[in-house]
Amino acid sequence: MRKSLFIGLVFIIAVGIVGCTVWWAVVPPKVQPPVVKLNRVEVAHYWPFWIEPKKKRGSTLDLAFVFDITNPNKFKVMLDQFRFTTAFEGFELSTPIVYEDIYIPAKTTSQLRVEVTYDAYTALLALLVPAGNVEMLKKKGVKHVNLLKSWWEKVGDFAFPIEVRNGVASFTSDYGEVISSFKATFPFKK
Amino acid sequence: MKKSGWKLLGMALILTLAFSPAWAAEVIKVGAINDMTGGTCDVGKDYALGIAEAIAYVNDAGGVNGKKIKLFQFDYGYRIPEAVTIYKRLRDYDKVIAVLGWGTGDTEALSPTVTKDKMPYVSASYSAHLTDPKKTPYNLFFSCDYSTNARGCITAWYEEIWLKDPKYKARRQRGDKPRFVCFYSWPTPYSSAPIKAIKDQAKILGFEIGPDQDVSLTALDTKSQVLAAKKFKPDLVWHGNTTMSVATALKDSYALGLGAWHISNNWGFDKNLVKLAGPAAENAIGAVPCAFFGEKGPRFMPKIVEYAKKLNPGIPEKDRLIRTVQAWGDVLLLWEAMKRADKAGKLTGEGIKEAFETLRNFDLGIGAPPVTFTPTDHRPTSIAQMYIIKNGKFKFLKRIDFKKRYPEKWEKEWLGW
Numbered sequence: 001m002r003k004s005l006f007i008g009l010v011f012i013i014a015v016g017i018v019g020c021t022v023w024w025a026v027v028p029p030k031v032q033p034p035v036v037k038l039n040r041v042e043v044a045h046y047w048p049f050w051i052e053p054k055k056k057r058g059s060t061l062d063l064a065f066v067f068d069i070t071n072p073n074k075f076k077v078m079l080d081q082f083r084f085t086t087a088f089e090g091f092e093l094s095t096p097i098v099y100e101d102i103y104i105p106a107k108t109t110s111q112l113r114v115e116v117t118y119d120a121y122t123a124l125l126a127l128l129v130p131a132g133n134v135e136m137l138k139k140k141g142v143k144h145v146n147l148l149k150s151w152w153e154k155v156g157d158f159a160f161p162i163e164v165r166n167g168v169a170s171f172t173s174d175y176g177e178v179i180s181s182f183k184a185t186f187p188f189k190k
Numbered sequence: 191m192k193k194s195g196w197k198l199l200g201m202a203l204i205l206t207l208a209f210s211p212a213w214a215a216e217v218i219k220v221g222a223i224n225d226m227t228g229g230t231c232d233v234g235k236d237y238a239l240g241i242a243e244a245i246a247y248v249n250d251a252g253g254v255n256g257k258k259i260k261l262f263q264f265d266y267g268y269r270i271p272e273a274v275t276i277y278k279r280l281r282d283y284d285k286v287i288a289v290l291g292w293g294t295g296d297t298e299a300l301s302p303t304v305t306k307d308k309m310p311y312v313s314a315s316y317s318a319h320l321t322d323p324k325k326t327p328y329n330l331f332f333s334c335d336y337s338t339n340a341r342g343c344i345t346a347w348y349e350e351i352w353l354k355d356p357k358y359k360a361r362r363q364r365g366d367k368p369r370f371v372c373f374y375s376w377p378t379p380y381s382s383a384p385i386k387a388i389k390d391q392a393k394i395l396g397f398e399i400g401p402d403q404d405v406s407l408t409a410l411d412t413k414s415q416v417l418a419a420k421k422f423k424p425d426l427v428w429h430g431n432t433t434m435s436v437a438t439a440l441k442d443s444y445a446l447g448l449g450a451w452h453i454s455n456n457w458g459f460d461k462n463l464v465k466l467a468g469p470a471a472e473n474a475i476g477a478v479p480c481a482f483f484g485e486k487g488p489r490f491m492p493k494i495v496e497y498a499k500k501l502n503p504g505i506p507e508k509d510r511l512i513r514t515v516q517a518w519g520d521v522l523l524l525w526e527a528m529k530r531a532d533k534a535g536k537l538t539g540e541g542i543k544e545a546f547e548t549l550r551n552f553d554l555g556i557g558a559p560p561v562t563f564t565p566t567d568h569r570p571t572s573i574a575q576m577y578i579i580k581n582g583k584f585k586f587l588k589r590i591d592f593k594k595r596y597p598e599k600w601e602k603e604w605l606g607w
Binding site for chain 1: 227
């Protein structure tokens with residue numbers, strides 16, 4: 001009697017496990033892309049402006065970009081890669097890429113802080129080299145060094161638009177991979 | 191009876207493992223060191239996007255015999271010391287088995303280290319200094335090298351313009367030599383890499399060589415260099431920098447009436463040149479390593495365009511460059527070598543290098559000449575392709591196979607510079 005009860009129990013458990021597993025494998029839930037939203041930009045570290053182009057150096061400016069990442073799924077997802085381009089007043093300056101693995105539990109919002117260091121000399125190169133930036137500089141009729149200086153001086157008040165462009169976040173989960181795209185301009189319009 | 195119960199449980203466990211969604215496939219780690227913000231970001235950013243897109247395609251196409259590639263990509267802002275620190279991170283922390291690099295400066299600086307580490311380093315630097323496996327066995331790339339590009343450009347101009355244009359008839363009959371100068375950034379390894387080769391080719395063809403002009407990669411004004419070159423009255427100018435700087439030099443040459451033809455290395459020749467230099471870019475000739483973005487014909491082009499749209503939907507198709515295709519070239523090359531190494535049961539740095547050396551006339555499917563590597567020669571191809579800008583469009587001009595044309599020099603003299 002005990003033996004048959006044991007076998008019956010094992011059979012039920014086995015069928016249950018196999019059934020559920022095969023079901024999830026054959027009809028996996030569709031992975032919804034998590035929603036990535038810029039929460040705010042902060043000045044993380046600040047040094048007054050200076051630049052010595054001949055010595056290829058200048059002061060640095062550290063900004064922190066804080067993002068909210070909301071997982072709409074009923075299961076956890078893992079942030080695998082996070083990439084975006086930053087632009088000051090429309091001038092693209094850097095493309096940070098983050099690889100830290102961050103799990104976001106089901107139906108929750110996690111925050112990710114990405115610190116980006118700008119140095120005046122590299123920012124100068126970014127203004128002078130890419131075709132798009134050079135054209136905009138001409139249209140604005142501003143001298144590149146003056147523009148950099150104004151950014152360093154006004155960033156504390158966020159007196160110019162700081163954009164997050166071409167943002168792409170890749171997520172993995174037990175049920176597949178998914179990509180979310182995002183963009184934002186800070187300060188936000190009131 | 192008890193025995194059959196265990197059997198059932200065992201089967202259940204096997205099936206569970208077999209169907210488990212969390213089943214983790216083996217992952218191959220590859221690093222990428224790119225310039226998205228520095229002195230070559232005019233071409234580097236598009237290349238970096240292409241690297242990530244090509245890797246995504248490779249994974250969707252089955253990875254390396256079923257093993258997925260995990261890419262670790264970093265921007266080093268064209269600062270060589272930063273490239274070295276990123277390389278160390280990739281090697282020691284991420285433990286990558288190959289690196290997709292970028293510039294000539296950092297690739298050449300890292301070359302002794304990657305050789306010691308037996309790390310395949312497939313870069314966007316096509317410097318001929320990286321093609322002699324006795325010196326740089328782990329440096330590889332898919333394209334015609336800079337020196338062959340340079341030899342190709344000057345030879346194409348000589349044969350198609352100097353020898354054919356009626357404008358030069360009287361001078362040809364007088365026995366005049368065509369006059370030639372080089373514009374490039376002297377301290378930049380990329381720019382200076384093919385100078386010895388192009389001057390050698392100029393001598394072979396009988397040019398008179400004028401004084402070099404130092405033009406920075408970030409030049410916004412090259413009038414002093416153009417005026418200095420004007421004193422020599424050149425017929426032809428070689429531009430060894432990237433697009434932005436080449437555009438500045440073309441515009442100043444146009445404005446100051448230099449009256450010379452212009453030839454350019456591949457990183458200075460793309461649709462941004464037409465956009466930035468306008469009419470000054472007309473008739474410029476350049477080396478082109480593969481098909482332009484979106485060009486019809488090459489097998490992989492539909493995928494290249496599809497993955498650009500899919501992974502970077504925020505960047506309009508019209509803004510994508512040939513640099514994306516070049517990135518695919520290096521990724522597809524590495525992919526093939528890794529598949530071969532894996533098949534041979536030797537997916538290690540050494541195994542990947544050996545796999546590269548089994549490639550013979552391998553067509554990458556991106557409109558590039560087929561590649562061949564041997565244990566004694568890492569020049570991917572001996573064929574240079576040149577295009578000319580006509581009415582703002584790129585037109586095919588000439589293809590020159592230097593191995594066929596100069597077999598002895600190609601075999602015995604030109605390897606490694």
